Structures are given as C-alpha cells and as structure tokens.
Amino acid sequence: MHILDVIKRELLLVLKTNNYLKSIDSRLGNPNNSFTVINDVSWRVFSKELRQRVTGKVYWTEFYRYYRLKFLLFFYRMYIRLKQAFGYKASDDELQDFELESH
Amino acid sequence: MSFEEGIPVSHVKEMHAKGINLKKLSSLISETFVYMIYEKGFIHSDPHPGNMFVRKRNGAKSGDDIELVILDHGIYTTLPVETRLSYSKLWRGILSQDERMIRESSKELGADFYELFAAIIVNRTYDDIMKKDKVAATKSRLGEQKNSEEKDAIK
Numbered sequence: 001m002h003i004l005d006v007i008k009r010e011l012l013l014v015l016k017t018n019n020y021l022k023s024i025d026s027r028l029g030n031p032n033n034s035f036t037v038i039n040d041v042s043w044r045v046f047s048k049e050l051r052q053r054v055t056g057k058v059y060w061t062e063f064y065r066y067y068r069l070k071f072l073l074f075f076y077r078m079y080i081r082l083k084q085a086f087g088y089k090a091s092d093d094e095l096q097d098f099e100l101e102s103h
Numbered sequence: 104m105s106f107e108e109g110i111p112v113s114h115v116k117e118m119h120a121k122g123i124n125l126k127k128l129s130s131l132i133s134e135t136f137v138y139m140i141y142e143k144g145f146i147h148s149d150p151h152p153g154n155m156f157v158r159k160r161n162g163a164k165s166g167d168d169i170e171l172v173i174l175d176h177g178i179y180t181t182l183p184v185e186t187r188l189s190y191s192k193l194w195r196g197i198l199s200q201d202e203r204m205i206r207e208s209s210k211e212l213g214a215d216f217y218e219l220f221a222a223i224i225v226n227r228t229y230d231d232i233m234k235k236d237k238v239a240a241t242k243s244r245l246g247e248q249k250n251s252e253e254k255d256a257i258k
Binding site: 003006007008010011013014015016017018020021022023024025027028029030033034035037038039041042043044045046049050053061062065066069 | 112113115125126128129130132133134136137138140141142146147148150151152155180181182183186187188190191192194195198199201212213214216219220223224226
C-alpha cells in the first residue's frame with residue numbers, strides 16, 4: 001500500500017508547504033519557529049470553529065493544554081536566559097529549542 | 104501583474120548585508136502561510152524560497168519593518184472545510200500529545216495508520232512526538248534531527 005495514495009489529495013500540497021517552511025526556518029536560523037506559530041493558529045481554529053463539534057470536556061482539556069504549553073515554553077525560555085545570565089552555557093539543543101541561535 | 108522589487112528569501116547573505124531581521128522574516132513567512140492554510144484553507148502551490156521576496160517597507164529605517172512579497176499566483180488549491188478542520192485538530196493532537204485526537208483526525212483525513220501519519224507530518228518518530236517528559240523541548244520533540252543515529256532509528 002502506498003501511503004501517499006490513500007491520504008486526501010490536498011494534503012500533499014500541505015505536506016510540501018510544511019517542508020518548505022521548515023527549510024526556510026532553519027536556513028534563516030529560527031528552526032522551531034513554525035511550531036510556535038502552528039500552536040497559536042491551530043488553537044485559534046480549534047476554539048473558534050471546532051468548539052461546537054467537541055464535547056465541553058474535550059474543549060477544556062485542550063484549553064488547559066494549550067495554555068500549559070505556552071506557560072512551559074515561556075518558563076523554559078526564562079530558564080535558559082537566566083542560565084546564560086549567570087554564566088552557564090546552554091547546550092546547543094536548548095538554544096535551538098528557543099530560537100536564540102545567533103548567526 | 105506588476106513588477107516587484109525585493110531580495111529572494113533564499114539569498115541569506117544579501118539580506119544580512121541589508122540589515123534585515125532574519126528571525127522576524129521567518130516568523131512573518133510562517134505566519135503568512137500557516138494563516139492561509141489553517142484559517143482560510145488556501146494553499147499556494149509552489150511556495151519555494153525563490154518565490155518569496157523581502158524588502159523594507161517604504162522609508163523604513165530599521166530592519167524590523169519589512170514586507171513580504173509572494174510571487175507566482177498561478178495555481179492555488181482550496182482545502183475543503185472538513186479537511187482543514189481535521190488537519191488543525193491533528194496538529195492540536197500532536198502539540199498536546201493526545202493520542203485519541205491524533206487517531207480520530209488521521210482517520211478523517213483518510214489515514215488509518217495514525218502513528219506513521221503523524222510521524223510523516225512532523226518528520227520524527229512517533230515515540231519522539233509522544234515523549235511525556237519533553238513537552239516543551241520542541242527541538243527534540245518536533246524539530247529536525249541531524250545525526251545519523253536518529254535517522255537510522257526512523258528507518
């Protein structure tokens with residue numbers, strides 16, 4: 001079975017766009033930026049358009065998780081900044097997590 | 104049709120020399136395309152870096168005040184509403200590590216093999232996506248991997 005044969009046609013273009021965005025992001029030195037953007041936008045779509053289709057419980061769980069992720073991202077970033085401020089060097093992975101990578 | 108000035112986004116050195124804020128630019132590009140796909144269901148069919156120009160806004164002093172020019176509007180595809188919503192739901196499932204949501208939405212998109220499908224979409228193994236202790240580490244969870252060991256794991 002060929003995977004790309006069974007998924008919806010339009011998704012192929014979406015996958016292509018995903019790949020381009022990822023490569024542009026990493027070439028411009030901001031490698032995880034599109035995930036941050038997707039997080040916000042997909043939450044907006046979820047809360048505006050999918051809200052009527054899911055049960056209240058699912059909606060509020062997702063609400064909690066979205067803000068939790070944002071909160072965690074914020075604190076993780078603070079933690080890395082603080083670490084650098086006190087002279088500890090953050091590892092490359094951590095730097096890339098938070099787009100602090102320099103040119 | 105019109106003639107537009109600008110630097111192709113693929114020319115990193117040139118943009119750097121002109122003092123354009125590259126991080127701002129990459130956010131701008133992601134926002135534009137993600138907004139088009141997720142909220143409007145409108146897909147540019149050839150979004151390669153050569154088809155995007157960047158320039159400073161008229162009279163702008165700093166490199167932060169930039170404009171993105173998208174070229175080649177020959178073909179656009181429209182996503183049906185259902186597909187668009189399922190796709191957004193799939194991403195919510197991936198970002199908040201909800202297996203049920205990933206399963207449901209992949210099924211709606213025509214893919215029963217949800218683990219593989221999620222892996223295709225973010226280019227990581229399914230285990231990486233679902234690592235519970237690494238919700239915030241987007242690099243190791245969703246970002247690209249470079250060393251060959253990790254690549255072998257995917258094969």
